[in-house]
Amino acid sequence: xxxxxxxxxxxxxxxxxxxxAGFRQGRIALKPVTLFDVSRQRVKIAGEMSLPESLxxxxxxxPQQKRLxxxxxxxxxxxxxxxxxxxxxPTDNLPVVLGTTSGGMALGEAFYRQAISAPHSxxxxxxxxxxxxxxxxxxxxxxAFGFHGPLTLIANACASGANAIGHAWELVRSGAAQRxxxxxxxxxxxxxxxxxxxxxxLSPTQCRPFDARxxxxxxxxxxxxxxxxxxxxxxxxxxxxxxxxxxxxxxxxTHHLTQPNPQxxxxxxxxxxxxxxxxxxxxxxxxINAHGTGTPMNDIAEANAINRWAGARAATLPVSSTKSSxxxxxxAAGAVETLICLMVLxxxxxxxxxxxxxxxxxxxFPVVQKPTGAEVEYALTNSFGFGGANASLILRRxx
Amino acid sequence: MSRIFVHxxxxxxxxxxxxxxxxxxLEENAALPIKPLPRPGWTxxxxxxxxxxxxxxxDFMTHARLRRTSPISQHVVGxxxxxxxxxxxxxxKGELRLGIMLCVMSGCVNYSRxxxxxVLREPATASPLVFPETVFNAPASHIxxxxxxxxxxxxxxxxxxxxxxxxxxxxQWLSAGQVDACLVIGAEEADWLTSxxxxxxxxxxxxxxxxxxxxxxxxIADGALAELRAITDCxxxxxxxxxxxxxxxxxxxxxxxxxxxxxADGLQGLPRLDGPEAAAWRDWNAxxxxxxxxxxxxxxxxxxxxCVAAVAALAEKKYAAxxxxxxxxxQQAIGAHFAAT
Numbered sequence: 001x002x003x004x005x006x007x008x009x010x011x012x013x014x015x016x017x018x019x020x021a022g023f024r025q026g027r028i029a030l031k032p033v034t035l036f037d038v039s040r041q042r043v044k045i046a047g048e049m050s051l052p053e054s055l056x057x058x059x060x061x062x063p064q065q066k067r068l069x070x071x072x073x074x075x076x077x078x079x080x081x082x083x084x085x086x087x088x089x090p091t092d093n094l095p096v097v098l099g100t101t102s103g104g105m106a107l108g109e110a111f112y113r114q115a116i117s118a119p120h121s122x123x124x125x126x127x128x129x130x131x132x133x134x135x136x137x138x139x140x141x142x143x144a145f146g147f148h149g150p151l152t153l154i155a156n157a158c159a160s161g162a163n164a165i166g167h168a169w170e171l172v173r174s175g176a177a178q179r180x181x182x183x184x185x186x187x188x189x190x191x192x193x194x195x196x197x198x199x200x201x202l203s204p205t206q207c208r209p210f211d212a213r214x215x216x217x218x219x220x221x222x223x224x225x226x227x228x229x230x231x232x233x234x235x236x237x238x239x240x241x242x243x244x245x246x247x248x249x250x251x252x253x254t255h256h257l258t259q260p261n262p263q264x265x266x267x268x269x270x271x272x273x274x275x276x277x278x279x280x281x282x283x284x285x286x287x288i289n290a291h292g293t294g295t296p297m298n299d300i301a302e303a304n305a306i307n308r309w310a311g312a313r314a315a316t317l318p319v320s321s322t323k324s325s326x327x328x329x330x331x332a333a334g335a336v337e338t339l340i341c342l343m344v345l346x347x348x349x350x351x352x353x354x355x356x357x358x359x360x361x362x363x364x365f366p367v368v369q370k371p372t373g374a375e376v377e378y379a380l381t382n383s384f385g386f387g388g389a390n391a392s393l394i395l396r397r398x399x
Numbered sequence: 400m401s402r403i404f405v406h407x408x409x410x411x412x413x414x415x416x417x418x419x420x421x422x423x424x425l426e427e428n429a430a431l432p433i434k435p436l437p438r439p440g441w442t443x444x445x446x447x448x449x450x451x452x453x454x455x456x457x458d459f460m461t462h463a464r465l466r467r468t469s470p471i472s473q474h475v476v477g478x479x480x481x482x483x484x485x486x487x488x489x490x491x492k493g494e495l496r497l498g499i500m501l502c503v504m505s506g507c508v509n510y511s512r513x514x515x516x517x518v519l520r521e522p523a524t525a526s527p528l529v530f531p532e533t534v535f536n537a538p539a540s541h542i543x544x545x546x547x548x549x550x551x552x553x554x555x556x557x558x559x560x561x562x563x564x565x566x567x568x569x570x571q572w573l574s575a576g577q578v579d580a581c582l583v584i585g586a587e588e589a590d591w592l593t594s595x596x597x598x599x600x601x602x603x604x605x606x607x608x609x610x611x612x613x614x615x616x617x618x619i620a621d622g623a624l625a626e627l628r629a630i631t632d633c634x635x636x637x638x639x640x641x642x643x644x645x646x647x648x649x650x651x652x653x654x655x656x657x658x659x660x661x662x663a664d665g666l667q668g669l670p671r672l673d674g675p676e677a678a679a680w681r682d683w684n685a686x687x688x689x690x691x692x693x694x695x696x697x698x699x700x701x702x703x704x705x706c707v708a709a710v711a712a713l714a715e716k717k718y719a720a721x722x723x724x725x726x727x728x729x730q731q732a733i734g735a736h737f738a739a740t
Contacts, residue, residue: 040522040523042523059638061638064638100556101534101535103556108511109515111592112592115440115592116439116440119438119440119441120441122599125596125599126599126600129599133504133556134557135556135557135558135561135730139635139636139729142635143637148635148637149635150564150633151557151633151635151730151731152555152557152564152568153555153557153561154553154555155503155534155554155555155556156536156554157534157535157536167553167568170571174571174575176571190515190518191514191518191533194514194518194530195514195518195525195530195531196530198522198525198526198527198530199527200527250552252543252549252551252552253549254540254543254544254547254548254549257531257532257537257540257541265549266549269549386531386534386536386537387534387536387537387539387540387554388540388544388552389540
């Protein structure tokens, strides 16, 4: 199961180059939120991105393009990069598996505001009703690139993107599909931003994953899309192979709706299942892109899980969280972080958690703090979400 | 190739809590009464067919996770526990790896509206207890926690056809040996916001809420209610394929009409909305049930009710096989075929 195309858009910008440069250097792309009113929120920054003024050429008609919401635009921009790189052609049977937490929620918010402020006006409301739903974004994607196929939309909170890629991988591995377009996307919206702020999960200072004095996360937005296919299919087309996906594990944490089991039991189960499905041992993993939100509870649970899973290997296993740079992308996080692992494997560097000042002593592993070159054969990425959705993916360098 | 069997089903609907009340309402074939649903800012209420709280209150509602949930989680748990029956104990004891597949379209809209309203008024006092319940996968998390199962647990979103995608995905999990058994649940909760969203498109649509659940196992025919024989491809609504064409294609992938077969369709009795599905099944002259006509437009719950009604009829040996047709509102047409065991 190989990756032949990859597209990414985050607060660093649109495309591999800009993002690779940002992650490699550990730059911080968080800035004041302008998309909605944050004047009465505790926290006022996020990984908001500046969208390009126009979309690349696709099969979408002008009216279709005009109706696209922010989330759809993010998705189509990332998919365009992946699609071009893969060399795939329009087809009648291409499964799509995407992860998202809120689809086009900003449109849902606009619907509600108008419903309250002008209860008898239905102006623009029908469009909002249709386009806030995640299936509208996925259908726009299918129309944009001219394919038919089942659309599977996984909404497992912040593990959605990783679960989507894992499910796509299972489809290819089981022989149910030869090729799958997969990834995750989410756009910033007021309801979710205010929700995390209400939980006091947003950092009022700076997002510092695995820091002893960490005080919360930062939110962000973006999308990442991968084209995944069998090795035979890729080689038949003489496609450039970017990397392999070799393992996937998923587990449910039943401890609490929003708090992980402090010992990281489900995270451990997901990582163990991923290594087992890859036929690997933790000693063979060269880098972990952690979920690492920067909240006190997530990071201690994840640190405990990594310590338990890696055992003695933990002492030399580099770990970092890229959420310090672009924020937590929720439904897109797992997909974006899989793509960051792909960059690590292709370019052989480790992305730093550059905001880290004082590593939490609970971390038995080194947290990458500075831009570093490294030899990486296998990379693992973790994603954990509200509701206890836990997922881990393992990628292998293609050589 | 594994064979997939339905070993249980559960339902929560405007007819009541359980498959029994739902079946009775369908047999009586009379649309359930409509209730007024106040809409802030309007003098005239919207119309709704809503689940009424269960009486007596089931034990599961006292579980710590379920005390402050919105109705959708209660619907999910009610339908899931009925479908599982005594196997719920085996799951809790860790004897059975149970996969959970929840399918929703609107999801936890009640709490989402409430929370966003609080945000617009004063974000500093918006409730941190309400926000987590707005997440699509909250109900799936609650049922997983209630049963104490750490196994595969996905929430899928989409139009009502997604329920049959969920059934197909559960069958894949079972075939691949990722789980020993799997619950597939379709659920919704009513709210004026969703009702108004439909009212904009058709003033005659009456939303309903609730849940339906199928409990699946592979290769165990003993004690099964029915066998899942096929799920069609997903026929999407795209630039070059409208709802009518998609419905016809889904229909063409299901077995033809036989006198001892049943069709559980998604017709509501509204010609403009029903058109594509009615046309696709025009030639069906055997038995037919249309749960939405009786229970309301339950979105994802409705496609689950269709499956539950079909399976329950097969379990009573009234038919040899049943087709389920779901022509979703804005994504896809899809169908399923079940057979008596």
